[in-house]
Amino acid sequence: MQEKLDQLKLILGEIADLNHASSVLSWDQQVNMPPGGAEARGQALATLGTITHKKFTSPETGKLLDELKREAENLDTDSPEYRLIKVTARDFDKSTRVPAEFVAESAQVATMANQAWAEARKNNDFGHFLPHLEKVIDLTRRYVTFFPPAAHPYDTMLDDYEPGMTTAEVQSIFSTLRTEQVALIKAIAERPQVDDSCLRQHFPEQAQLKFGEEVITAFGYDWKRGHQGKAPHPFCTSFGIDDVRITTRVDENFFNTMLFGTMHETGHALYDQGIGHTWERTPLASGASTAIHESQSRLWENLVGRSLPFWQKYFPRLQEIFPQQLGATGLDTFYKAINKVQPSYIRVEADEATYSLHIMLRLELEIAMLEGKIELKDLPQIWNAKMDEYLGVTPPNDAQGVLQDIHWSWGLFGYFPTYALGNLVSAQLWEKFLTLNPELPDQIRQGDFSSLLSWLRVKIHQYGRKYEPQELVERVTKSRITPEPYIRYLKTKYSEIYGL
């Protein structure tokens, strides 16, 4: 068995190397590449993708995995070997079920749909995107047919991002969450509103970046195994456990953009830097799922970064850096400003109290589209009605409504829910750790994040993809993913801020 396992690891190592290369090319594309480089870069990425896919789905890999799966029956199901075989076999199964021609067709449709979407959004013309969306939905329905029948066709989509999770489960979670969040924002709307003008001043770029670096260094971002670049869209990327990069963008006229974006990406990066070296150069050297990854970014951005204890430590330092802008602002004013609740049209600008509602709306529409329960042409009206119902606002146009996100044009169905699930898991982990370490707020007030990071390292990060998301959350919190901790967190926080 060891020999076969070594053979498998050799193949997986080469695939990891090829993925490493693709990731570096993508990073460079967004951070350094001049416009002239786009065409050759696209070709190079396509070639790498094809070679990687061929290598992974080769009959040789299939045969090895078949044999190893049989032999793995005698292994401890918690052993790294067992999990390596299991997760890799699952990936292999997914990669080989979908015919190459279908993948090519999907890529072509997505390219066209993405272009049409960009134009449609620019011209505020949903009709221009509609025929492409129809094709995307059609492909999504066909995609589902390549997999064993599930309780709901959306299960297949969800499984690509949250292995083992079902649509019914997510719907049940969201149903509780929705009622509570809608009630919360109604209650907030009735209170005096927060003034966030202190954030809307001129904050020079270099000083912002310096402060951001101080903060994420304190969080525990390891610069010897990391690097920060500038890019139009902030993201985190890993070229292996020991080279995990983040990018940052800066708005000199709005304080939140740089700092909370950087904290968010650092949350992702701390996860990737914390994965155990056992998994290096295997498919398990990444996060358990999209939602678990998001739980880490949200935890550092919101639970830590938008907390009062954090700013009790860091606001004086911020005032030192921006004496003119913030010297006369009180901590309380600043803390409320960065936590201002304001129902808005745009998901990516949403605050903690409203964010998940944007997601629920999208999930409901995705399911309805997949089931064929709505006419696609009615999508804008349905979108706007739901926005009014959940958030009390109606988008002035489709560009700020149904056309705002890129995801559907790419055929990314099943992805949206992970954003909200990430919020839930962040609070669930946080609540658990507070029961084990009630001194956490005091530690944060001292600028000491080490107990939190150590705990996450041990309980979450080190495992990579060893456990499925629900399994992992249950191991740590003795409960599957549940909305209650997040609801408690929101209620407590906003009751204080808005005097509910």
Next chain:
Amino acid sequence: MQEKLDQLKLILGEIADLNHASSVLSWDQQVNMPPGGAEARGQALATLGTITHKKFTSPETGKLLDELKREAENLDTDSPEYRLIKVTARDFDKSTRVPAEFVAESAQVATMANQAWAEARKNNDFGHFLPHLEKVIDLTRRYVTFFPPAAHPYDTMLDDYEPGMTTAEVQSIFSTLRTEQVALIKAIAERPQVDDSCLRQHFPEQAQLKFGEEVITAFGYDWKRGHQGKAPHPFCTSFGIDDVRITTRVDENFFNTMLFGTMHETGHALYDQGIGHTWERTPLASGASTAIHESQSRLWENLVGRSLPFWQKYFPRLQEIFPQQLGATGLDTFYKAINKVQPSYIRVEADEATYSLHIMLRLELEIAMLEGKIELKDLPQIWNAKMDEYLGVTPPNDAQGVLQDIHWSWGLFGYFPTYALGNLVSAQLWEKFLTLNPELPDQIRQGDFSSLLSWLRVKIHQYGRKYEPQELVERVTKSRITPEPYIRYLKTKYSEIYGL
């Protein structure tokens, strides 16, 4: 035939994509990579290298090339198709002659030799490097045996960098050059020496970089298809014709380092940006040879960048940027300072008048080593004796003598001569263009480099590797590579500066 040619281009395109990826990984390694990323990067580069080599040397490529070579006999020998087949077949022949085990053994020996060399240089201990150098020489001799017998075994080594050039030819060129250069620096040594203290002041980094950018923009570096990074060693790298990058380093206490290094790399970059798109994604999308590439970097660095007309234009601008440092310095003083001749131990710090002598010394030793005419243990003594003979200086230790260069530890025999040949070609092209466009100095005095760049584009750059170096130089100057123009250039320039 077209079908087979298309098949070949498909394979070559994929290989170009893989090389593109390797180049991006190497660039990132030197510009952005954190230290922790080194191990995974090494593995990724090794995997890409293996895949690329396998793909290129596959029987499929061999069969295609054999068939195409036969069919190419009917083609115009100047057609792109004929040249593509010819150059690719030459590369294929070289890549397949050397057994894979030998390549692996060489890589292993080089890794060890390189490590030993670094230690030996640090501890000034040639004896520590000696056994490794013996192995390297042994491998080099074995390498030669894989190729058809040549007039001289060194021909095989040289051919890897200067296709078609012979050792006898280089020796004959250098023999003329040596006599003249030795005489020149002796004459200079008898004259009053130049004071270059104006260059050894504090020049803040940002201002230096700004000036460098202004200069290379004026040269014609296309930023839409380029990018400048910072790295410990300046270099130029091409990811394709439309993404050609340079790196720069800055010494705040010595003016020359940043500017002339940047001009040098820009010379390489202008070549790579100027290659015709016909050659994109083929092995012909790079320079004709190492020497021809070097001719472009030297031309912009020295013939343009260290010329009086250039500084008649740019010195006032430089004084504007560094008023404290250079406001009181005269143009004449500055011009002489940047052209100061000072025989020294270290090749990479050598001036134009002495540089090629460092190279000749190395060529003579390489040939003698390959022929077995010297005992390797005597190398330090022979080195020092030649340094005294050619340059009139004796290195105080081996670290500043025979151990100064990395090349031999890597097994790079045959590379050194290309540096000096590059100098010769730069002057040969320059002299030719001056006969066609005697207004060139006036144009440079106006900061107008466009006629020069256009001419180089048309005569050199566009062809990529279509022509062998001697063929290319002969097409442009009606003469093979010859030392006379460079000797005339040096004599004229230094007669003025030193009043010979």
